[in-house]
Amino acid sequence: MIKVGVLGARGRVGVEVCKAVEAATDMELVAALDKDDPIEGLEGAEVVVDFTHPDVVMGNLEWAIAHGVHPVVGTTGFDAGRLETVRGWLAQSPGTHCLIAPNFGIAAVLMMRFAQQAARYFDSVEIVELHHPNKADAPSGTARRTAELVAEARAKAGVGPMPDATSTSLDGARGADVEGVRVHAVRLAGLIAHQEVLLGGAGETLTIRHDTMSRSAFAPGVLLAVRRVRELPGLTVGLEPLLDL
Numbered sequence: 124m125i126k127v128g129v130l131g132a133r134g135r136v137g138v139e140v141c142k143a144v145e146a147a148t149d150m151e152l153v154a155a156l157d158k159d160d161p162i163e164g165l166e167g168a169e170v171v172v173d174f175t176h177p178d179v180v181m182g183n184l185e186w187a188i189a190h191g192v193h194p195v196v197g198t199t200g201f202d203a204g205r206l207e208t209v210r211g212w213l214a215q216s217p218g219t220h221c222l223i224a225p226n227f228g229i230a231a232v233l234m235m236r237f238a239q240q241a242a243r244y245f246d247s248v249e250i251v252e253l254h255h256p257n258k259a260d261a262p263s264g265t266a267r268r269t270a271e272l273v274a275e276a277r278a279k280a281g282v283g284p285m286p287d288a289t290s291t292s293l294d295g296a297r298g299a300d301v302e303g304v305r306v307h308a309v310r311l312a313g314l315i316a317h318q319e320v321l322l323g324g325a326g327e328t329l330t331i332r333h334d335t336m337s338r339s340a341f342a343p344g345v346l347l348a349v350r351r352v353r354e355l356p357g358l359t360v361g362l363e364p365l366l367d368l
């Protein structure tokens with residue numbers, strides 16, 4: 124039995140994760156902690172799942188890694204600097220591993236991979252992410268990661284900058300620039316989590332769309348990561364290696 128702790132246990136995703144861990148026959152939920160619960164409640168956990176908030180996740184990770192608890196992290200807000208800090212903490216705590224994924228939905232991971240594969244064949248790529256209005260961050264972690272993968276694929280293939288003759292616009296009209304890829308964030312009541320990757324070339328376009336219909340979609344990916352994190356040394360970013368992608 125894998126002893127699992129959950130941080131953010133009363134949150135929208137945390138609730139689903141706790142249900143899934145409790146239903147798994149090879150796991151035991153030993154701690155379900157939320158805001159204001161002492162993090163020492165994680166003592167005894169082998170793996171901690173974090174779905175909290177970008178402002179608190181680094182403190183949680185520092186504590187978990189220092190105490191030899193392997194983190195599986197869904198919380199967003201990770202840039203290159205934060206990932207480097209986590210690598211530094213892991214180096215100080217040999218034998219402790221960490222997996223951080225911007226999206227644990229299998230279809231979302233495939234959407235990112237398909238966008239990465241298609242990116243080099245089109246002049247233009249833009250990303251529109253659409254989420255519920257209570258989301259803490261914009262753009263989403265998934266959109267940032269997709270943009271990074273698209274930019275990397277285009278650079279590797281020697282594709283030049285995207286055509287855009289805009290010479291005047293209102294602030295924000297062209298979205299955020301993530302490594303040269305425009306990302307637009309919609310916050311709309313009624314939505315959960317959705318993304319479109321728009322690709323355009325000579326006389327045709329391709330749209331790759333992903334829709335999260337229920338937060339239970341994240342649970343299988345989280346359980347997979349909980350089962351496998353102990354065998355993945357250091358820091359793993361994304362679920363892709365666990366899906367043989």
Ligand SMILES: NC(=O)C1=CN([C@@H]2O[C@H](COP(=O)(O)OP(=O)(O)OC[C@H]3O[C@@H](n4cnc5c(N)ncnc54)[C@H](OP(=O)(O)O)[C@@H]3O)[C@@H](O)[C@H]2O)C=CC1
Nearest residue numbers: 131133134135136157158174175179197198199225226227
């Ligand atoms: N990787 C993935 O697949 C996914 C990632 N996410 C990400 O996960 C994060 C959480 O999303 P969501 O569940 O919608 O957010 P919620 O706000 O619904 O849940 C977060 C929970 O964490 C609690 N919390 C805040 N600080 C702490 C702390 N220090 N220790 C323990 N718990 C704390 C919050 O309490 P309170 O409300 O009182 O502040 C809340 O109950 C976001 O960054 C989101 O983008 C979401 C979906 C999928």
Ligand SMILES: O=C(O)C1=N[C@H](C(=O)O)C[C@H](O)C1
Nearest residue numbers: 199225226258263264265316
């Ligand atoms: O906050 C959310 O809801 C989600 N957050 C993640 C992100 O920022 O990419 C994953 C998914 O989009 C849902």
